[in-house]
Amino acid sequence: MISLVLAMVWSRRGQAVTLALLSLFAVAAAVAAPAYLVAADRAVAAGQIATATPAERGLIVAGTQDKRADSGGPEFANIGAALLKLPDFRYVYSAQFPTIGMEPDNREPSTVVFRQDVCAHVRIVAGRCLIGEGDVIIGARTAERLRLAAGDPVTLTFAKFNDDPRQPLYLADGLPKRLVVAGVYEVPDQTEAYWGTHGYFSGLDPVFAASVTLDAFFPGPTEMAIDGTAGPGALTVDNLENLRAGLAELTASANQLGPGITITTSMPALLDRIDAGRSAARLLVPVLAVPLVLLACFSIFLAVGYGTQGRQPELAVVALRGSRWWTRWWLATGESLVAILAGAVAGCLTGQLLVNAVAAARFPGVGVDPGWASLRYAPIAALAALGAAVLAQRRQLLSPVATLLRRNPITANGARAVAVEAVVILLAVLAAVQLAVSGGELDGVGLLAPAFVVLAIALLTARALLPLVTRYASRALATGRIGPAMAGFQLSRRPGAQRLFALLVATVAVAGYATAAIDVAARGRTVQAHLGVGAARVVSVQPVFRSQLLYAVRQIDPDRKFAMAAARLPSNEATEPLGIAVDTTRLAAVANWPTGATPAADVARELRPAAAEPITADGQDLTIDATATGVVRGRELRLNVAVSSLKGLGDTVVQLGDLHEGRWRYQQRVGVCAEGCRVNGFQLTIGSTVVGVTGSLVVHSLNGAALPSAGHWRMPQYGKLSATPAGLRIDVDATGGLPKGAWIHPVDAPYPLPVAVAGGDPPGDTTAGLDGAPTPVTVVAHLPSVPRLGSQATLTDLEYADRLSTDAAVALRPEVWLNDKAPADILDRLTAQGLTVVADESSAQIARQLDEQGPALALWFHALAAALALLLAGGALVLAAAVDRGRRVEDLSALRAQGLDEATVSRATLWTYPALVAIAAVTGGITALAAWAATGWALPLAGLDPPPLPLPSWPRPWVLAVAVLAVFALLAAVALATGRDLRRRIKP
Incomplete structure (x- = not known):
């Protein structure tokens, strides 16, 4: 058969x-x-391993050690024993602290850094690398800017930050240490995994020194760290479960390593992805x-x-x-x-x-x-x-x-x-x-x-x-x-x-x-x-004032061809959509725009209609000539002025003091106004428990110049404005007190603020402004999605939103959006303008990951x-x-x-x-x-x-x-x- x-x-x-x-x-x-x-x-x-960021390929065990206070802190030997739970990792020991004495002023310190095997990862362009105590190597940009060369002496002193807002500087906190510039270096690859996520090169170039040199400073609080980078055998397809178990065990034992020890790693995010x-x-x-x-x-x-x-x-x-x-x-x-x-x-x-x-x-x-x-x-x-x-x-x-x-x-x-x-x-x-x-x-x-x-x-x-x-x-x-x-x-x-x-x-x-x-x-x-990133490339920077961000980006790209400043609006996602403010003068040139939406250029024109010129003040001495009436002794109103530098020096709220009966001149020296500043508003305030507040103030001049008429100002609440031959009259009437002060704003931005929205109109007629205060808005465009934020979000103009803000605070999540025409040295240009880069994301990188x-x-x-x-x-x-x-x-x-x-x-x-x-x-x-x-x-x-x-x-x-x-x-x-x-x- x-x-x-x-x-x-x-x-x-x-x-x-x-x-x-x-x-x-x-x-x-x-x-x-x-x-x-x-x-x-x-x-x-x-x-995912191949496209992982340096933070996702390594970890940092860090802590602060203060030898003066004998605080203990992390000891390299003790931490090293704990890291045996993660085999096939390469470890680099480092320490750093701030110093002054090299830069012409003390607003930004020179960071002295010890990093193990640093000479193998830099290129010496002049002189030699480190040999012994007293040797330091400095960056090529620093050497050119300060006109230093190999063999020149420098004197550095351990410093600490003075957190007084009136004098935000670094102050000497130790004995001067005389050092020698042994060499000048350049870094061939700043993205190399060796450098970890410390951001050494996002500001002033660090001053590298040997560990014995750091000890000679007898420093105060010193940031100590061990950077671990996964080797070829640790971050492989077949070892992921062992890696996850090792990370969990290391994290669980972190408290046993010593007080103040932190373990920072994005590896769990990589494994979850x-x-x-x-x-x-x-x-x-x-x-x-x-x-x-x-x-x-x-x-x-x-x-x-x-x-x-x-x-x-x-x-x-x-x-x-x-x-x-x-x-x-x-x-x-x-x-x-x-x-x-x-x-x-x-x-x-x-x-x-x-x-x-x-x-x-x-x-x-x-x-x-x-x-x-x-x-x-x-x-x-x-x-x-x-x-x-x-x-x-x-x-x-x-x-x-x-x-x-x-x-x-x-x-x-x-x-x-x-x-x-x-x-x-x-x-x-x-x-x-x-x-x-x-x-x-x-x-x-x-x-x-x-x-x-x-x-x-x-x-x-x-x-x-x-x-x-x-x-x-x-x-x-x-x-x-x-x-x-x-x-x-x-x-x-x-x-x-x-x-x-x-x-x-x-x-x-x-x-x-x-x-x-x-x-x-x-x-x-x-x-x-593309739309999720927002632009071909988005660079996140350390918090700076919004006016600083705008000024820096406009200086880098005065022709509006490749760069745009952006910052987030504060919002509670449970009650209102996310929001972002951008420099709309560059929106059409830079942003990745959603398909089917109104053209970006048309939306930008709607978001940035014509507005009056801002009120400015020249010189660092801010002077207001004013006459106050109805001042009650012990319940005097205080006069403040919110200003923003026109040259990127920052924002501040100037406190001019209590009002006095009669005509007085109120004056204060304001560093951010050294090269001119914009007036964001006057504030009249009083103790939070005082009620039944009344009084009048006639402002005659600002730095000797008469103020615009009352039609160029608005007072949302707690009083009214009127014009007099002598100047701008402000009448305050707040029976319930002034918990947040009475603000008088110049009319130099559209009000309500124009916004474009995605996902329907925002609830109510207001949204949180850059300063967190409710800001009246008017919807001028509907979008299928706001670049970078998504289908439930708002978009507005950064400069106009900043003019309506009076908090003098730093920007929330400041960013610089770039298109594909941005020059290769854009990060150096951002640094030269005082912006410190903390992250760099590109559409191409995200596309590769996806x-x-x-x-x-x-x-x-x-x-x-x-x-x-x-x-x-x-x-x-x-x-x-x-x-x-x-x-x-x-x-x-x-x-x-x-x-x-x-x-x-x-x-x-x-x-x-x-x-x-x-x-x-x-x-x-x-x-x-x-x-x-x-x-x-x-x-x-x-x-x-x-x-x-x-x-x-x-x-x-x-x-x-x-x-x-x-x-x-x-x-x-x-x-x-x-x-x-x-x-x-x-x-x-």
Whole structure:
């Protein structure tokens, strides 16, 4: 019997090979999914490690040591023992403290730094590196600015900061130490992991010295640190769990290392990002792995059914001879089972090799984790393929001889077929509903939703196809178009054609669905990298006054070509959206603008309408000539003035003292006004417990110049303004007291403040200004998203918002946005303007990180699934044509002998299956869109925690159309090839 089955396989070896290939693809798909997940897990980890920031690749153990107070603090030896829990880390010891004596003033100190092995990481451009006590090396910029050279003496003194706001300077706190400039250095790579996250080069270049030199200062509070950087063996794909455990153990034992010890690291964030990427990949891969396996089983079911129909006469003879049931079963199924088993064995290897090839091309250097885990689903897939084969032959195994001898095939549209299709449709509805009810949780039945939706629509459209094709064929025959009529009847009278059409529709739908996911995800990553960052590059700086930030950026880029200042508005996310203020004069040139929004230039004009010139004061001596009346002894009002430097020297609120009855001159020396300043407002205040406050003040002049009329000022509350010949009159009437003072603002900015909003108008008519006070606003533009902040945010002009603020405080999260035209030395230019860089983020960097995260890597499996689905459909199409070929050759040869012309025969042979493919391509594209509408929204294409950005949710029509056309072209080529083969076999 075995030899007979093998002989049957050999006699129909073409069909057997095709069936074996279909089985191979089915098992390969089942093996490829888990194998790809293993490879993706490793690739996600490797990609995130490769794009990690220095803070995510290391840790800092830091503390403050004061030898004068014998405070102990961190001892290198004790800490080093604790770090043994993290093997294969490279450690660098460092210490630093502030000094004065080198710079011409004491506003910014010279930081003396000991850093282990510093000479190996700097380039000496003059002199030599450190040798012994008393040697220091200074930066090239410092040497040029201070005109110092190798061999010059310098004297430095340990310093401490004087936190008195009236004199924010560093003061000497030790004995002077005479040192020698041994050399001048440059740093080849300031981003090298060796330098850690200390920001040595964000301000004045540090003065490097040996540890013995630092000890000779007998310093006070000294910042001590050990920087650990993960070596090649510590931060690898296979060591992540050990690393996480070591970090947890080190953090838990931090309190045992000594008082004041802090451990700073962003490694847990890196590990969490890797875990989130892996979780997203484990959701995305099965989304198409499941329909691919179902498609493979369906193709085997179809192929075996077609093949068995072609062997019905043989099976009828076997049944007629009265063979035992097992003999009949073996002869009926053996040929298919042998081919399927052979393909299943080859599929185990093929699936792994496919993943290896994709991993080698897409994840070079990562590799696939060796092992047998990826084969755990191979037996299930093989059994499913065998089950599909047996199920496809059930009618031939159970039908009587008379039925098997019929020339017309057994119908497949009975009650059982309808019941099966109804079950599939019901499962599709349940899966889609469960997905919607769960809020997009891709687990349980929800994970199967895409597969069942595609299969259900394919079956429904296939059932509707035959009546339409029959009607078309009948009309073609009635009008004398014999070729199309014959092609149509060939499809409508073959029950297998309905299933073949369903298979083709599902194939196109799977390819279209995969294309939709890839396109939507790619565009989403672009939105995150561009709109999420806000500009091509965003540099965060240490807190400075808003006027300083604006002035510095405008000095760097006076032509408004590449740089823009930005700062956050204080907001409570629970009650109001995030807000950002930017220099809108550069908005159109610098910001990455949301697609579909009003042009940035138009929005900038709305946010920055014309306004009066600010009121300014020249010179550092601020003088106000004013007359006060109604002053009550012991309850005097106090006069303050909020000012901002015009040259980037800062902001302050000048306290001019208590008001005196009569005409007085109030004067104060204000350093920030040395080169001119802008008046942000006058404030009249009194003790917080005083109520029933009244009084009047007439301001005659400011620094000798008369003030503008009352129309150029506003007083929101606690009084009123009026004009008098003597000057601006201010009448205060606050029965409940002045808890925050009575402010008089110059009208030099639009009021209410114009804002652009995303996500709907802000609640109420006010929002928090830069100083945190409620500021009336008017919405002038609606945006789909505010760059950098997202879909729930506000945007306004930084200068106007600053003019309305009176807090004289530093900017909240100050940033400098840059476009791709920014010069290479932009960080040096920022530093030269007094801005200290603390972070540097770019769209390109974020794009690289996103490309290496789980969603992006998982979608490569979708491309692989689409290719495998196409191969399955092509194989099924070839097998269907091969089974039909014998009978069609016989029929058409007879018709040719009776006078049917060759052109009609060519049309009947060449266009039967291409027409089926064309209809399936259109229907499959629509099916893909329907499946995407039902389930695509739930795919974690932007990760498990998507950012609040207007991420795309639908594929671009032309992209989907190109994918459908490509699938159609390939399947149509296969169909045409089978038609040509059939035409060659027809006898003239």
